[in-house]
Amino acid sequence: MPEPHTTIFHISDIHVGEDGVSLGDLRKAIDRIEKKAKDVSSPLLVVTGDLTTEGLREEYEGFSSVIEGFSIPHVIIPGNHDERNYGSAVFEELFGERFKTYQTERVAVYAADSAEPDNDAGHVGRVKYNEIRDFFNSSKDKYKIFALHHHLVPVPHTGREQNVVEDAGDVLAVLDSTRCSLVLNGHRHVPWIWKLGEMVLCNTGTLLSKRVRGASTQLHSRVEIMEDSVLITLCHKDGTEKVLASTSLRL
Ligand SMILES: [Fe+2]
Numbered sequence: 001m002p003e004p005h006t007t008i009f010h011i012s013d014i015h016v017g018e019d020g021v022s023l024g025d026l027r028k029a030i031d032r033i034e035k036k037a038k039d040v041s042s043p044l045l046v047v048t049g050d051l052t053t054e055g056l057r058e059e060y061e062g063f064s065s066v067i068e069g070f071s072i073p074h075v076i077i078p079g080n081h082d083e084r085n086y087g088s089a090v091f092e093e094l095f096g097e098r099f100k101t102y103q104t105e106r107v108a109v110y111a112a113d114s115a116e117p118d119n120d121a122g123h124v125g126r127v128k129y130n131e132i133r134d135f136f137n138s139s140k141d142k143y144k145i146f147a148l149h150h151h152l153v154p155v156p157h158t159g160r161e162q163n164v165v166e167d168a169g170d171v172l173a174v175l176d177s178t179r180c181s182l183v184l185n186g187h188r189h190v191p192w193i194w195k196l197g198e199m200v201l202c203n204t205g206t207l208l209s210k211r212v213r214g215a216s217t218q219l220h221s222r223v224e225i226m227e228d229s230v231l232i233t234l235c236h237k238d239g240t241e242k243v244l245a246s247t248s249l250r251l
């Protein structure tokens, strides 16, 4: 198998503050990723929101105390739980802008805040469409990755659909028109992959929350990007791993 030029460790829905979610378990998960990251080229940690449960400062600071000093590049965006109690103010103080970008020679990542204060539904907003278009259009020779908290397409085994991104159709059209390669999101606590045309949409599960659904367990995803393909592996909390998908990836 070809060597990946980029490896993304994708974690989501940590939910610090939830009963049973410990900072010790979070540290273990981060240490595991950090150890693995030493063996790969161009590692990146992407955190797609729900760092906290109620958006409270003490929850944010708990997450921050584990992630600070993390030695590989990381991109962190908020989820709907982080916006509770106007937690976005604390998010910005600790983790910077809620919309951000990251680039290497091979990948261009646009990470969007799809959450709104005290609203569990997702929304990107047309005011951002041109910015997303411009960013990806200026990255034509790179794998283009869009990260957000909410899902753009409903996920099976998650009950009645209520939280899909409200402007999902328009966001998907923007992404497809710019030849976005890969979408990374969380929120549903269920890992799943969809392929929409040539675009891969990958939902990861929850890193630590007990609110898993059905047969899903706590996990993070390892996303290995090769020339023209991607391998996505689910890394379960108990240390076991399972391939979720191996599929083509457009440039
Ligand atoms: Fe969540």
Ligand SMILES: [Fe+2]
Residues within 6 Å of the ligand: 050, 079, 080, 081, 149, 186, 187, 188
């Ligand atoms: Fe969420």
